[in-house]
Amino acid sequence: MKKIAFAILCLCQLLSAAGQDLNINHYPFYRDGLNPGSFIQSPDVNLFLLYNREFMGFAQEPNMQVFDMSVNLNGNKLGLMVLNDMIGFDITQNVKLRYARRFLLSEKTFFSLGLGSGAIHRNLRATKMSFEEEGDPMSLQDYAHTVLDFDFGAEFHFSQLVLGMSVNHLGKPLTRFEETSPVPHYYAYGQYTFFSRSLLRFKPNVLFRYWRDTYWVEAGVLAFYKDHFWLGSSYTNNHDLTFMAGFRLVRNLHLGYAFKSSMSAEILKPWSTNSHEIFLNFGFSGNNRFPNSVRNMFSD
DSSP states (O other): OHHHHHHHHHHHHHHHHHHHSOOOSOGGGOGGGTOTTOOOOSOSEEEEEEEEEOSTTSTTOOEEEEEEEEEEETTEEEEEEEEEEEETTEEEEEEEEEEEEEEESSSSOEEEEEEEEEEEEEEEOGGGSOOSSTTOGGGSSOEEEEEEEEEEEEEEEOSSEEEEEEEEOOOOBSSSOGGGOOOOEEEEEEEEOBSTTSSEEEEEEEEEEEETTEEEEEEEEEEEETTTEEEEEEEETTOEEEEEEEEEEETTEEEEEEEEEEOOTTTSOTTSSOEEEEEEEEEEOSOTTSTTOSTTTTOO
16 A cells, blocks of 8 residues: 555656646647747737647546637737646646736837736546555545646747747645645747748747756747648657648638657657647737737748
8 A cells, every 4th residue: 555655646746747837739839828928919819729638549648728818908918828637537727817018129129028827726536546455545535736826938039030938837835735836847949930021931949848857858840831821840859759730710710730649669659659739729900910820920
């Protein structure tokens, strides 16, 4: 029983760190989830829905749903994110408000600062789990806790270059489980646009993430044709390979899909750790400069 309890404790700590992190494939389309300071000039109002399902075919496979709404008001941006993340019998809900302000340096250059504030609620359904010993004390109740959650970030926009950095999950527990303090995550990313004035645009990007003496690096490229469709791919230092594609359904409504699989033979056979992700993005604006942008990805 002690071994089982120790294993569950380790699992809970691992899930505590992993569950707090927004682990998605479409981060170039949703930098708001990583950085509250991320600022797009268009559209003025944006609605974003995302569904992610990992390790297809495994029992209790992880899945995540994200709803996000943002409003731009003359250099000020307000946002709301609602996240539901399920990893087996471990369930996490995160509700967060964001505020960002843009500071113009020139016509095509500006930087922005942002803050995010909310709460994370996590529930481990131990009563639904299978234990080696029937009646194990760990199986007699579920375990839940809530923590305050704060983020801070900055983003720099140049003519064809975007740079950003942020720190997420700065908070404290609201319950008696003091060991469940949030795990800070540190992010840095960059994106450059080639052939910004042509019909075909290329946007190479890179993301760095660090938490608890662990780092993650992801590099990829996206190719856009007019405002009709895009293709992309990325690769991580953990040998995760992702393919992306998307297109415009109707005016101001876009659909994106991503497929990810681990190429690491140390974990499982290649192509056996598949995940699927889909998003819908709707935006509209009183400014018709970028009327069909997906969070400004089609713009210069």
